[in-house]
Amino acid sequence: MxxxxxxxxxxxxxxxxxxxxxxxxxxxxxxxxxxxxxxxxxxxxxxxxxxxxxxxxxxxxxxxxxxxxxxxxTQASSVVKDLKLALVPEGRHIFGNLTVMENLILATYARDKDIDFSAEYKRIFDLFPRLEERKNQRSESLSGGSSRCWLLVGH
The missing domain is CATH 3.40.50.300 (P-loop containing nucleotide triphosphate hydrolases)
Structure with missing residues (x-):
């Protein structure tokens, strides 16, 4: 489990x-x-x-x-950095002045820098194809349904 x-x-x-x-x-x-x-x-x-x-x-x-x-x-910082468990809160708590792709890149900040995240981005875009269509769009212009609450569990 x-x-x-x-x-x-x-x-x-x-x-x-x-x-x-x-x-x-x-x-x-x-x-x-x-x-x-x-x-x-x-x-x-x-x-x-x-x-x-x-x-x-x-x-x-x-x-x-x-x-x-x-x-x-466990401290919150260790939950994110070591366990790769994070919460993206509802209410568009994203960086609106950044694009969708820039927000995704920012989400990897605390992770191992030697990892190629392209497979993870592909997985996210497979799960949320509309985000891929909007990956170069500023996040503040997304609809509420495109920026809802996800509990992301890493590998």
Missing amino acids: LLSVENLKVKYGNIQALHGISFHVNEGEIVTLIGANGAGKTTSLYSVTRLPPPEAPRVVEGDIKFRGESILK
Whole structure:
């Protein structure tokens, strides 16, 4: 199992935000969190990616395992750099003055510089063919549907 979230209970200050969510993601699988506004979808993903304070939700019970190892004590920077696990938040938190391709290149910043990312860009464009058509377009001109929330899990 690639990612496992077990009975996760999370608080923001004294407010309980998650009351025991569990889900699993296997290698090559796509899992979707669906729910109403305020149901805890974003909080769940912030918890998985170990968002640093002051925005961070505080895990009070449960566990998050990546490749079988708990990541509850892992720093957010290590989650991205070492585990290759990242969150691209909803709301167009992209660099609007950069092109789609420049944003993708920027997303590889913390990764090993000796890697040829062309295969990964091809995979992204295979998943999102409209992005390939717009790879030279400034990101600020994309529609909301072209810049939604993705949880990207590296290899």
